[in-house]
Amino acid sequence: MAHITLNQYLQQVLEAIDSRDGAFCAEMLSFKHPHVANPRLQLSSPEEKSMHLHCIFTMCSSFQAHKEENWALPIMFAATLDLRIFANNAEQQLQSKGKGKVGDMLEKAAEQLMSCFRVCASDNRAGIDDSKKWGMLFLINQLFKIYFKINKLHLCKPLIRAIDSSNLKDDYSTAQRVTYKYYVGRKAMFDSDFKQAEEYLAFSFTHCHRSCQRNKRLILIYLLPVKMLLGHMPTHQLLKKYDLMQFADVTKAVSEGNLLLLNEALVKHETFFIRCGIFLILEKLKIITYRNLFKKVYHLLKTHQLPLDAFLVALKMMKVEDVDIDEVQCILANLIYMGHIKGYISHQHQKLVVSKQNPFPPLSSVS
């Protein structure tokens, strides 16, 4: 197979098209297909490769002309996938040469994808089985990948809306839905909508195929912080299984209210967290850690009227620098404001008065 001639190759493509065998044709046209290795097609200039993509997009536009048919969807999938990968590579090469604007290639690719998406989304006339709407989610996923890469999350919104309003949204293939929910979940996380983020990412995680360990790990990277923010701490086992031990100390610190350890853990794995884009989320765990620390203070003092000095001592023990009583009030105010502590501060008496029932409500019931 690896050494079929171009003639044979083209023959096969032709047959596939004639027989409307979209899946096979897609396989043929994909850049993953061995025909690409044919020396006759080797191009020394990467830019020339865009030709390949161009051909493909010509086809996609003709695809639009095929009314009431959607057999060519797999072809489009293959083409768009290649396009995105190429854009990625082009982007990297340009960057390494210090040329071009960041994200420019990807944006162009996104433009193309959007035009395909419009074709699919506007296919209203065909029956549900022949509708090109079945291609929407795949395209959206590709677009998400680009948008996340170039940090244009706001562009995801209309796409999400399109799927939300689609009656097909639960009928797409699981693979596509897993990808989709992964990205939507991530977006929700960045938007601080942790409940929704948890729901989507959890769906993604549980439905992701078990052989896709890498994908599961990716999902976990975002699911873990969200879960932790909502009070669910991952087990050591889980972290080990997915090689996410960077979270181990964080988990430990948060559940123990060990602010010091948390700070250390965050600093230690800062690069990893920042690269994953979760550093700012993990930072919010500090609030949870405060809560757990203060909860300990409360348990130690065993009273409902807690002197603010006690919290100050606790914070100082955690080596929080130049903290003063005002800052303690501020931290407490935030915890109360966010619902992590039920109670109030008496400024006059410099005391925190906590509720007699359940002064530290479980995290999952908060926020």
Place this chain on the structure above:
Amino acid sequence: MAANAAQQAPTPNWPYGSNSSGESKVHENPEWEKARQALASISKSQNSTKTSPTNHTTQQTGPYQATDSSAMQQQQQQYYQQWYQQNQQQYAGYPYPYNYYYPMPPYGGPYPPGQYGVPGGYQTPATPTGQAPAMPMMEDQSIRPGYQGYQTPAYQPPQQQGPGQGLYGGPGRVDAKKPNNSNMNKGGQQLWQRMKQAPGSGAVKFNIQKRPYVMTNQNFPSGDQAPGLASPTATNPSPGSVAATSTTSTGAAQTRPQDWPQAMKEYVQRCFTACESEEDKDRTEKVLKDLLQSRLQDGSAYTIDWTREPLPDLKTKQSRWEAVPQRSQENAIGRGGATRGRLGARLGNYRNVFSQRSPSSSSSHSSRSSSRSPSPHSRHRDRSRHHRSDSGSQSDSSMSSDPRLPLSRRQQKGGRGRGAGRERGRGAAGERGRGRGKANRGRRNMEDLASGIGKKRKGGNAGLDFHDPNREAKKQSRAARFHTKLRTEPLVLNINVFDLPNGTQEGLSWDECPIVGTCQDITKNYLRLTCAPDPATVRPISVLRKSLIAVKTHWKSNQDYLYACEQMKSIRQDLTVQGVRTDFTVEVYETHARIALEKGDHEEFNQCQTQLKALYKDCSSDNVGEFTSYRLIYYIFTKNSGDLTTELVYLTPELRADPCVAHALELRNAWALGNFHRFFKLYQNAPRMAAYLIDKFVERERNLALRAILKTFRPSVPVEYVQSSLAFSDLDSCLAFLTGLGVTFTPSDPSKIDCKVSSASLTTL
């Protein structure tokens, strides 16, 4: 398909292959035909009869002199287009072995890039394909190594394709014609030499073949070619011999183009520029050919007033169609594999003969040939690749050669750099709608091709990396063209043309062709550029330095932001236009950013920040930290956690240590955790001008903090606490803020806020 058949005429260049299968005709691309010039054809016809015999003997020396890389490009392009389309049509049906050698990519874009891949495969002898056993012409292969060797020194990149394709041409192959042709074109001199022994081919056949060569050669003055010849290959003929042969071959009998009266050349040009469509051009060509031939023969060409000569009547459609089949026939004969060697030799000669053509004729030809871009696809592609040339032609499709253009100008166009499209685009707008558009397109296509080739070369086919001795000269002439264009033409089109991704003026455009200002005014009002900058109104750096100082002092004394902003903008503009990216540029932007920040001019501030970010990559500054911190703070303002994260990724430890950045990071931390106490403490201690920036969202943060306070404290909280926590400078401003939010004070003590009541009212806000 009739058109296709007709188009075959130009293709006779291919020595063999058509006879082997009937398909060849079918494959002929219409585009081919178009790639001709009247001049070319004329000369061809003259030569065909007279020179062919001599050519046979002298072949080796002549052909290669003439070949100039750019000329070749043009030729090649034509061939490729044709070839490519051929492939497209046929591939399914082709018998296996032939397909195997197809250089073209299987899928449908009409554009030629796929071809480039081909030579690569074959150039390396080691490549399996290169030695394909199926190849009928074994001699080709054996020749190849030497061939390459020869080319390496003498030729430019475009010619790389020559050898590779040459190999493919087997006598029996249908598509062989093209590869062969390219071979010849590219001047595998040795190749042709060896082929001499091939059985003779009729002179007639060669008439047709000559054309492309003629045209292409004309672009280049004969002087240029000498160096190319001089390349140090043993097989290379000495320049002297070349010259000798060329003279003999051309002979007195023949009128060489450069001998033509200038007026006549111009007349030919006029004829072509008057054409409205490709058909017109073809017809014109035909008519002109006959006309000029007869004129030259009876000598009237030198006596009549060409300027008054009426343009040819184009209603000769019929004749054109007649002519074509005839030619194609010739073609077929000529293509016999056996004759190939001879053909090659002859071609070489022809080329030589025509090498000294006058540039004028070539220019018109080139425009025509290029006008045959195969299909819209190629255009699309071009667009994406070469924004400039592309959009230029798009923006004004009605251009192309203006008959009134001075000859010299046209010559330049023949050379056809990127700029050519633009230049033309500006030419005679709307004069010749469709035809010109086509021409333009074609040109673009060619540029595309050329650049593709260039790229390929970079890609490192070391063996075939040709060096064209003329390159520098050509480059210069191109540059010169560019230069004049910049000055003389309005910039309007340029703006369209440069739809580069970075729409900022910083684009490559300025870097490529910086101008140096001569204006000596210290102050200058900002005017948005709508046309090419005039150096007389642009200030050089030395003056700009003074300007900056003047603006600064004026700002300090008068605080007139409008004036300062305008002056800064004009300074920035002058810097941009001149492509100055130095420490001074950084200083200007930093200054403007600070002034804008102080006055809360968001827009200008952000513009400066964007530029500074880019500038800092090239120029160091002591203020990198400061402006990085501003960026961080700005992201806090916009709550853009995504960009914030990105920014964090790129923070180096050194930058983090910068006091400004460290402050911004702390501020961000406090902000993220809602630690308003710390946040406002940092606000009060903000370094440099960070406080100006924080001012933008301090109100928002105060509001949030106040909500938390009111919800937390019971039963009341003193106003003083709020004032100190939220960093109000004095009690009054705090009270104003509180009352503005409808906060209720405890009735008994107005210095305290009734939290419960206030909280309720605040949440309803």
